[in-house]
Every structure is written in structure tokens, then in C-alpha cells.
Amino acid sequence: MTIGTPVSTPFTAASTALEVVAGIDLTGRRVVVTGGGSGIGVETARALASAGADVTLAVRKPEQGDRAAAEIIGTTGNDRVTVAPLDLADPASVAAFVANWDGPLHILVNNAGMMASPEMRTPQGWEMQFATNHLGHFALATGLHPALAAAQGARIVSVSSAAHLRSPVVFDDINFERRVYEPWAAYGQSKTANILFAVEASRRWADDGILVNALHPGAIRTNLQRYVTEDDLARMRAQSGPATPSWKTPEQGAATSVLVATSPLLDGVGGRYFEDCQQAGPHQPGTRTGVADYALDPESAHRLWNLSTQSTTPLTS
Numbered sequence: 001m002t003i004g005t006p007v008s009t010p011f012t013a014a015s016t017a018l019e020v021v022a023g024i025d026l027t028g029r030r031v032v033v034t035g036g037g038s039g040i041g042v043e044t045a046r047a048l049a050s051a052g053a054d055v056t057l058a059v060r061k062p063e064q065g066d067r068a069a070a071e072i073i074g075t076t077g078n079d080r081v082t083v084a085p086l087d088l089a090d091p092a093s094v095a096a097f098v099a100n101w102d103g104p105l106h107i108l109v110n111n112a113g114m115m116a117s118p119e120m121r122t123p124q125g126w127e128m129q130f131a132t133n134h135l136g137h138f139a140l141a142t143g144l145h146p147a148l149a150a151a152q153g154a155r156i157v158s159v160s161s162a163a164h165l166r167s168p169v170v171f172d173d174i175n176f177e178r179r180v181y182e183p184w185a186a187y188g189q190s191k192t193a194n195i196l197f198a199v200e201a202s203r204r205w206a207d208d209g210i211l212v213n214a215l216h217p218g219a220i221r222t223n224l225q226r227y228v229t230e231d232d233l234a235r236m237r238a239q240s241g242p243a244t245p246s247w248k249t250p251e252q253g254a255a256t257s258v259l260v261a262t263s264p265l266l267d268g269v270g271g272r273y274f275e276d277c278q279q280a281g282p283h284q285p286g287t288r289t290g291v292a293d294y295a296l297d298p299e300s301a302h303r304l305w306n307l308s309t310q311s312t313t314p315l316t317s
């Protein structure tokens with residue numbers, strides 16, 4: 001299922017975030033990048049800062065964020081790069097971030113994520129990757145909704161993954177209480193949730209002028225892979241062919257996020273999934289590209305939204 005006329009851009013898998021943002025002026029625009037202290041997040045923040053935006057790095061590790069901010073300021077000459085604490089797995093931390101935000105927010109990049117973490121549950125009992133990658137970002141975006149609406153023309157970038165192809169959202173067992181815990185299925189489920197969020201938020205918030213799209217950044221060597229074992233790689237080879245993807249640099253990995261955050265080619269476009277700087281087509285079996293039908297399904301998107309609202313009511317009320 002593809003929604004609307006596919007968007008086509010002049011950029012490719014090899015394009016960098018700085019190439020994508022060239023010629024775009026973000027002066028006066030306020031941006032939040034979650035996980036902006038490392039990996040793709042740093043390069044996303046750097047490109048947006050280089051275009052003149054005021055950028056907040058929302059990070060779990062403040063020292064890492066401070067280092068990244070200083071480095072971005074040094075390379076871009078834009079000193080309006082700041083750091084704020086945010087732990088997406090901790091509802092109180094998300095609520096505090098929202099409470100401290102003042103004024104409009106033009107671009108929210110929901111970039112932070114964890115993959116195949118050995119830590120299985122949050123203290124609230126949620127599966128850790130679903131809680132971090134989806135629920136935390138859901139609470140953040142819904143909490144910041146007034147600020148996004150006030151920006152008149154805001155965008156939300158939902159950084160998903162081709163790993164969404166590993167699992168739909170399993171509504172009757174999100175927390176792996178009735179099946180053996182499989183961290184990769186959990187990661188896939190959380191990344192499908194990132195796409196379903198874009199589908200439903202676009203529908204709900206279109207009248208507020210808020211565009212929400214999801215994307216796969218490509219395969220980039222970052223700290224994200226720290227829990228990938230040789231056993232995991234062997235299993236992946238057995239399941240779906242070569243386990244070694246063609247790697248992008250972090251600068252290339254940030255390009256699709258920056259495109260979705262800023263490109264005028266996406267004006268009026270929401271609820272879609274991009275990869276390699278293009279709108280993705282439907283997934284074809286035997287490949288690792290495209291978007292699964294279940295990730296764009298409006299009914300699932302609606303169901304996930306309701307479930308997420310209930311799970312975070314104390315945060316967003």
C-alpha cells in the first residue's frame with residue numbers, strides 16, 4: 001500500500017545530509033533531535049545547524065551531548081546548539097522535557113533508539129525497545145503537540161528502520177508475556193510502531209499543519225550495533241541472505257532524516273516512509289527494501305495510538 005502520489009527527489013543513497021540541506025535557510029526555526037549526541041543524530045543536528053536552525057540535542061548522556069554540541073558549534077559556526085536531558089524509557093524524564101519546553105517547535109526529529117538491548121523491560125513493565133523507540137517518542141510528540149501546532153508548518157521525523165520488516169506490532173503480546181523473548185522481533189515491532197505513528201499523527205494533526213513521515217536511514221556503523229553478536233549475524237544470514245549490508249557513512253545516514261525534516265519537495269506530504277532519500281515502494285519478498293503493508297495500515301495505526309495514549313496518560317494529560 002502506498003499513500004498518494006510517490007514523492008521523487010534528486011537525492012540518492014550516496015547523498016549526504018549537508019548536500020540535502022544546501023540552499024535551505026532554517027534561521028529562526030527551532031529543532032529538537034533526540035539521540036543527538038551520537039551517530040546519525042549528530043550528523044542530522046549538524047546539517048540542521050549549518051542551515052541556521054536553533055538546535056536542541058535531547059540526550060540521555062549529558063556529557064556526550066555537550067561534546068557533540070561543542071563539536072557541531074565548532075564546525076558550523078552556529079552557536080545556537082544546546083543540550084537538554086531526555087531519557088525516553090523514563091516517563092518522568094519525558095514529562096520534564098515537555099514541561100521545560102517553551103514556545104514553538106518547528107522540527108522534531110525522533111531519532112534516538114536502541115537495538116536488541118539485553119535489558120528486557122522498563123520498571124513500568126513495558127518491553128524496553130517498544131518503550132524507548134516508540135512510547136517515549138509518542139509521549140514526547142504528543143506532549144509537544146501545542147508547541148508544534150504553534151509553529152504553523154511543523155514537521156516530525158520518525159526514524160524507523162528496514163528492520164520493521166521483521167515484525168508487525170503484535171497487539172496481543174507487545175511485551176512478550178506469551179512468547180519467548182526475541183530481541184530482534186522486539187526491535188522490528190518498535191520500528192513498525194515508528195511508521196504507524198507517522199500514519200496516525202499525520203491524519204490527526206494535518207489541520208494543525210504538522211507533517212509526520214517515517215524513514216529508514218540505511219545501514220550505518222554506530223554504537224547501535226553494540227549488542228549484535230556473531231550468533232545474531234549467523235541467524236540473519238540463515239533467515240535472509242548476507243548479513244553484511246552495504247554501509248553508509250553517518251553523514252549519508254542522516255540525509256533522509258534531513259530531507260524529511262526540511263525539503264520543500266515534501267510540502268503537504270505526510271504519513272509516508274522514505275529510504276535512500278526517496279519515498280519507498282511496497283516491500284517485495286526476498287528484499288530488504290520497501291515498506292510492509294502492516295506498517296501503513298490505518299486501522300493498526302489507530303489502534304496503536306489509542307494503546308499508546310492509555311499507556312502514557314499521566315505524561316500527557
Ligand SMILES: NC(=O)c1ccc[n+]([C@@H]2O[C@H](COP(=O)([O-])OP(=O)(O)OC[C@H]3O[C@@H](n4cnc5c(N)ncnc54)[C@H](O)[C@@H]3O)[C@@H](O)[C@H]2O)c1
Pocket residue numbers: 034035036037038039040041058059060061086087088089090110111112113114115132159160161162216217218219220221222223224225
Ligand atoms: N545505524 C543503523 O544502521 C540504523 C539502521 C536503521 C535504523 N537506525 C535508527 O537510527 C536511529 C539512530 O541510531 P544510530 O545508528 O545513530 O545509533 P546510536 O546508538 O549512535 O544513536 C542512538 C541514540 O539514541 C540514544 N538513546 C538510546 N536510548 C535512549 C533513551 N532511553 N533515551 C534517550 N536517548 C536514548 C543513545 O544515547 C544514542 O545517542 C535509531 O532510531 C536507530 O534505530 C539505525
